[in-house]
Every structure is written in structure tokens, then in C-alpha cells.
Amino acid sequence: MHPDARSSWFWIPHPRRAPKFRLVCFAHAGGAATHFSALSTALPPDTELWAAQLPGRFVRHREPPPTSLPELVAQMTDVLRSAADPEVPMALLGQSFGGLLAAEVARQLEPGLPVLALAVLSASPPHLLTSIPAITREEVPDLLLRTDGGAQEILDSAEFRDVVLNRVWTDLELLRQVPVVERPTLRCPVHAIAGTHDSEIGTAEMAQWQQYTESVFTMNELPAPHLIASAHAAELSDIVTELLRADLATCWNNHPVHQTEGR
Known part of the structure; x- marks a missing residue:
């Protein structure tokens, strides 16, 4: 792996000297790695947050945005495999579009690289995507207004409006490529976290992640x-921290990779 690969693909807002957990986070459609700044601050000192930086935005704005989901997932899994520390359990967390991206990355990482857990926020599971009407480019502004409290400021900005709308549209197009495969697809625990004020994704939909x-x-x-990570970072940190500690105690050592290593 090129020495700059990890730093270009993942932003680490608060590097830890000796972390016990690594939480790899994936933002919503059009979202940036900086969306997880507050969550990184709220996490305990033993948990290091990595936020995915997709091509075509912010520090990578000169790169073309991804148009192939399989290629994007392959690139991210290659970087994570190369950077993984067997002594530091890695969990994945994704919000909305990022939840589906995180699930696919986790599916490709297992079983060769065990994943401690997958946390999905405000995301429909893959098998329900086919029942959701495709959003046209013209409908993207309305979608932003329904899901992002800061969207009006962006839409009013002559400088950022088109840039952000294009990023959101590109990510939504990637959703059409999410594979619907035989379930269950993951060996790791899955934790669904829903917002009770989410106008887009209901708890009944989120509960169907159990099938995976x-x-x-x-x-x-x-x-x-809809965007839980920024609105309720402290509460989300408490939930995720408790879940990861429980997963480490009850599930991690039962993973086939660890059982093989112990023989």
C-alpha cells in the first residue's frame, strides 16, 4: 500500500496512541468525513475514529467522484486490510447511504479480516432499496431539506449549491448498485440505530437489518x-461504546478466525 493511501481514504480527527477499538465511519450521501468530528470528540480515549474520505470531495475534491460501487468498495477494503491491526478490533459505522456502504465493505472484509460489529444509522437494508422510488436530480434539493437541518444554507449558497447537489446525486446513483444477496451476509453483530424524528426511514425498516x-x-x-451522528453525538457515543464493549466480551473470541488462531 502506498504510504499516503490510508491518509487519503480515512481522516483520523483524534489519533490514539494505543486504542482498544477502531471505529470506521461512513457518511450520508454527499456527506464529508468532518461530519463525524463531534462523535470522535465524544468517544472515550480508548476508541479511535476513522472517517472515510471519498474521492471528489473536500481534501480529494480534484479527484473524479466514484461511479462504480464495486470498485469503491474494493479500494476501501484493500486500504483497511493493509492498515488493520490484529490487536485492535475494528467496527464499522455508517449513516444513511454510508450504512449501506459500510455493510458492503464489512461483507467484503469478512471472513479474512474479522469485523467486530456493524452499526447502521438511518439506513434501509439492501433488499428494501428496490421498493424505494428512484430520486431524480430535480428532487435532490427537497430530499436535503427533509433530511439535513443545514440544507437551506447550502441551497442558498451560489458557491456550494451545485457542488453539494452533484455529490449527493453521485452517491444516490451508487445506491442503485448495492447488491441484494442471500441473507444472512455477515458474521459480525449488527446494530441498528434509528431516529424517532426521521421522516425517511422508520424503525420497522431498520429492524429488518436483523436478517443480515x-x-x-x-x-x-x-x-x-435523519442525521443522527451530528445531532446526537454524545448519546450515540454512549450507545456505540456500550455495544462494542459487549461485542468484544461475547462475540469476538467466537469468530472462526480467532478460534483457528487459538488452536
Whole structure:
């Protein structure tokens, strides 16, 4: 792996000297790695957050945006495999579009690189995507207004409006490429976290993530809108921290990779 590969693909807002957990986060459609700044601050000192930086935005704005989901997932999994520390369990967390991206990255990482857990926020599971009407480019502004509290400021900006709308549209197009495969697809625990004020994704939809794991499934709710990570970072940190510690104690050593190593 090129020495700059990890730094270009993942932003680490608070590097830890000796972390016990690594939480790899994937933002919503059009979202940036900086969306997870507050969550990184709220996490305990033993948890290091990595936020995915996709091509075509912010520090990588000169690169063309991804148009192939399989290629994007392959690139991210290659970087994570190369950078993984066997002594530091890695969990994945994704919000909205990022939840589906995180799930596909986790599916490709296993079983060669065990994943401690997958946390999905405000995201429909893959098999429900086919029942959701495709959003046209003209409908993207309305979608932003429904899901992002800061969208009006962006839409009013002559400088940023088109840039952000194009990023969101590109990510939504990638959703059409999410594969619907035989379930369950993951060995790791899956934790669904829903916002009770989310106008787009209901708890009944989120609960169907249970079909995707052979392991533990949990369902949590927060009094939050669609974008939970920024609106309720402290509460989300508490939930995720408790879940990861429980997963480490109950599920991690039962993973086939660890059982093989112990023989």
C-alpha cells in the first residue's frame, strides 16, 4: 500500500496512541468525513475514529467522484486490510447511504479480516432499496431539506449549491448498485440505530437489518432526525461504546478466525 493511501481514504480527527477499538465511519450521501468530528470528540480515549474520505470531495475534491460501487468498495477494503491491526478490533459505522456502504465493505472484509460489529444509522437494508422510488436530480434539493437541518444554507449558497447537489446525486446513483444477496451476509453483530424524528426511514425498516447477521442484533432509538451522528453525538457515543464493549466480551473470541488462531 502506498504510504499516503490510508491518509487519503480515512481522516483520523483524534489519533490514539494505543486504542482498544477502531471505529470506521461512513457518511450520508454527499456527506464529508468532518461530519463525524463531534462523535470522535465524544468517544472515550480508548476508541479511535476513522472517517472515510471519498474521492471528489473536500481534501480529494480534484479527484473524479466514484461511479462504480464495486470498485469503491474494493479500494476501501484493500486500504483497511493493509492498515488493520490484529490487536485492535475494528467496527464499522455508517449513516444513511454510508450504512449501506459500510455493510458492503464489512461483507467484503469478512471472513479474512474479522469485523467486530456493524452499526447502521438511518439506513434501509439492501433488499428494501428496490421498493424505494428512484430520486431524480430535480428532487435532490427537497430530499436535503427533509433530511439535513443545514440544507437551506447550502441551497442558498451560489458557491456550494451545485457542488453539494452533484455529490449527493453521485452517491444516490451508487445506491442503485448495492447488491441484494442471500441473507444472512455477515458474521459480525449488527446494530441498528434509528431516529424517532426521521421522516425517511422508520424503525420497522431498520429492524429488518436483523436478517443480515448470523450473530447478535440490537435495535436502538434516539430522539433524533435523519442525521443522527451530528445531532446526537454524545448519546450515540454512549450507545456505540456500550455495544462494542459487549461485542468484544461475547462475540469476538467466537469468530472462526480467532478460534483457528487459538488452536
